[in-house]
Amino acid sequence: MRFFRRLARSPSLACVACPEPDLPLDEDDLPEPLPPLPEPPPSLPPPSSPPPSSPPPSSPPPSSPPPSSPPPSSPPPSLPPPPSLPPPPSLPPPSSPPPEPESPPPLPLSAKAGVANRLAAGETATRPDSRNSTAPRRRMRGFEKEFVMTLCLSCSDLSAC
Numbered sequence: 001m002r003f004f005r006r007l008a009r010s011p012s013l014a015c016v017a018c019p020e021p022d023l024p025l026d027e028d029d030l031p032e033p034l035p036p037l038p039e040p041p042p043s044l045p046p047p048s049s050p051p052p053s054s055p056p057p058s059s060p061p062p063s064s065p066p067p068s069s070p071p072p073s074s075p076p077p078s079l080p081p082p083p084s085l086p087p088p089p090s091l092p093p094p095s096s097p098p099p100e101p102e103s104p105p106p107l108p109l110s111a112k113a114g115v116a117n118r119l120a121a122g123e124t125a126t127r128p129d130s131r132n133s134t135a136p137r138r139r140m141r142g143f144e145k146e147f148v149m150t151l152c153l154s155c156s157d158l159s160a161c
Helices: 002-009 115-120 142-150
Strands: none
Touching: none
8 A cells, every 4th residue: 555655656657748857756766776787707708709619601511402402303393284164154133123231330439428429329328238237346445546646636637648
């Protein structure tokens, strides 16, 4: 709980749209200095010289043939001509006019649309059946409310947060 209060007081969490610079942190909020990195051991050889046991990379091993050239003894395979396809059968003329397609379902309204807009679009005022209306909604705890409310206290434009 103390963590959220300290986090809420931190000026670095102010709204991104605020033009105010960050204020200095308290001494309690400063991170601890990191220990210095250890130096690498000097026993490693310099990276510019290759190890003497490996062969030079420019010459390929003599036992394997180059993969890009095909063997000269086999002729390239010839492809048989593709079989000719029969023409598609012609469709008989329709005896009755085709049924008119149904109109597409209306696009779902965004979550920010008002209740009046949703009711005008034909939605009911009750919750859809897919939601479990009997489950209690989780309430925010006090320190969570405090944390959310103090995030943008230095901001006058809360819609930008």
